[in-house]
Amino acid sequence: MTGPAPVTTADPLVGRFRAMWTQLAGIGRDPGTGGYLRYAWSAAELTCREWFTTEAVRRGLAVRPDGNGNLWADWIPSGVDPAAPAVVTGSHFDSVPHGGGYDGPLGIVSALLAVDELRERGFTPARPVTVAAFVEEEGGRFGLACLGSRLLTGGVSAQYALALTDSDGVTVAEAMRAAGADPAAAGPDPDRLARVGVFVELHVEQGRALVDLGAPVGVASMIWPHGRWRLEFTGAGDHAGTTRMVDRRDPMLTCAHTVLAADAQARRLGAHATIGRVAVRPNATNAIPAQVHAWLDARAADDTALATLVEAVGAEAAARARVDGTAVAVVRESDSPPVAFDPDLTDRIATAVGAQLPGVVPVLPTAAGHDAGVLAGHVPTAMIFVRNPTGVSHAPNEHATDDDCAAGVRALAAALADLAGE
Template sequence: MSLLDDLADVGRAPGGGYARHGFDRAEAEMRDWFREQAGRRGLDVETDRNGNLWAWWGTPGPDALVTGSHLDSVPGGGAFDGPLGVISALEAVSRMDRPARPFAVIVFTEEEGGRFGVPCLGSRLLTGALAPDRARALRDADGVTLAEAAASAGVDPVHIGRDEEALSRIGTFVELHVEQGRGLDVPVGVGSTVIEHGRWRFSFMGEGNHAGTTVLGDRHDPMLPAAETVLATRRIASTVDARATVGRLVPHPGGTNVIPSTVDLWLDARGHSRDVVAELTGVAERAAAAEGCTLTVTEESYSGTVTFDPTLRDRLTDLLGAPELPTGAGHDAAVLAAHAPTAMLYVRNPTGISHAPEEFAEDTDIEAGVVALTRVLESLSR
């Protein structure tokens, strides 16, 4: 808990919660803290070509046992999402004997996608799931490209992309994370699956004009089809048992007395997500045409359903006597699952709230999570 307390004031958001995003000042402070804590435990920290941090216990090598998570947050996120996995990994190191196989604690860059819009950015680049040219061109809300942000943080954007050397070192990956729903009635669970999910940008283009002098019949207001799309999202998702959310909507130029010329909204859809997008696109196109506007839909990220390595999963459930837990939340472990055996441990969240300041875990459950992670790592390290 003292390690969580170390980070309590880093990146606090004005409206509550935290704002810690890839290559920004708050994340840099978090990363400096990680380097210092890893050094206290005798770990040697290196940064890979994509900005991910690796803290090695002894000599780096192939077939390594790797654990860790991320330190960034969504806008207004909670204190546990990401940092709990990193802190638990550091605490497990303090309790373990030196492993017989290569061992590392990793911190992935920009897992949440809170700055550049693509989740699991560090692991997607590492594995080649995200093309380097596309990544370099990503822009944040202020127009700063990922290439510019990475360079300012000391990561050469020329070299980002699939890293065969780093990827080949991962023999097994285990990630601990706070539960992001309310599916556990015991302190710790073992991950079974991550449902498919994606993010799409709906861009409505109309005609900017004066809010006071333009009569309603002369308007081509993109806000109207955008609003119809937002309302249709839940209706369509409910018919196919999906989870769909519009969490961000940006009008341009954004003046109170200005009819916007464009409106962008971002859809997060999970479970039957492409069915949702196909039907929603039809609704949005018809609404745009009725208002004399046009529409462009762009897929920004997509991940299919991931089933964690069954042999590793069963080993963990037997070792811990813990239940299996599916999730609708994406994780770096899910990205790595196509390249190495991966597993996840979840620590109970009694509020069931995540991606918000009310996210929580009891001290006793956090301790149970550390004990469970330590047991797992000791078992896998032999």
């Protein structure tokens, strides 16, 4: 959903937010589901990137892409050293399949509006302020989340990343070339990373903690460790009508058992396990599958619990495979360690935000991954969350009210002013 219709308000920032948000609202939106299809390097995501460049240039920001496809828009007032470590904020444009509109773009729109707010107050930063738009944060097209920030920081090699393929067999390298980017430039960028002095990412909350706390914004304390594992189930393809049940080696049975086992193990451990993507070969109604691939998304409060969860799911799958006469392999595709955001920076931002907005600013953990989590291993990093009244994310009902989004802009502006001041 794209939010409510414009309403009359005494707060001009609410109107400015709605005007900017409306410009993006229709890009990549599926009219049937109401969800978004903004995959990395796709026409929809490239249109969003063009919009970003136009809006940044209109504000006098110098926009430059890096070799990995991330965009950087620098606000460097006269007299400020352009090589000084910047206060960086931003997020991403890409979406999960049929995801919500706020996950990612809210952080970019809010960052541009925060620059406007600071200028309107007559604030001049003493160090560069940069708005960033990272590429392929969701991993919705090529399967590896936070691809742009991982490449930037050296968390993944260019050789590995460029060979990743989407569901149509298009590689990252081919997608970059089609968009006019040079894949030969991809890889770690220590010079650009050195120019990031601190990173603050604003994001819609992916959950309902702020709803329950009655707060429009909050600050993140940590990100749970999480990862993705590909479960490869192999059996024997055969005829659905003529093959006796006793003779079957059906990998779908093994997969189905594993889905239930993942759910049970996650509940036992107080963790999260999801199998939301499955690929079947030959994928015919009247044929027993020869192979089933399923992707496990696993998250837990600490590394030990996460490892226990994945090991337990793998053991259950292997045990069931022996019963079904099938085979199973568990392949790790990505993993992200726990991220404890810099406590001093978190407290500083919570204090700055609290001075700008009424009420207590909650500090809360999240189980959702972000580019901020990748950058946290290299630079001081923090996150600001905006209340999501539905509590839904990665789905069309993801939402935030215009009033809360305006509160988020003010919170981000307060954080940037505190960090970029004298």
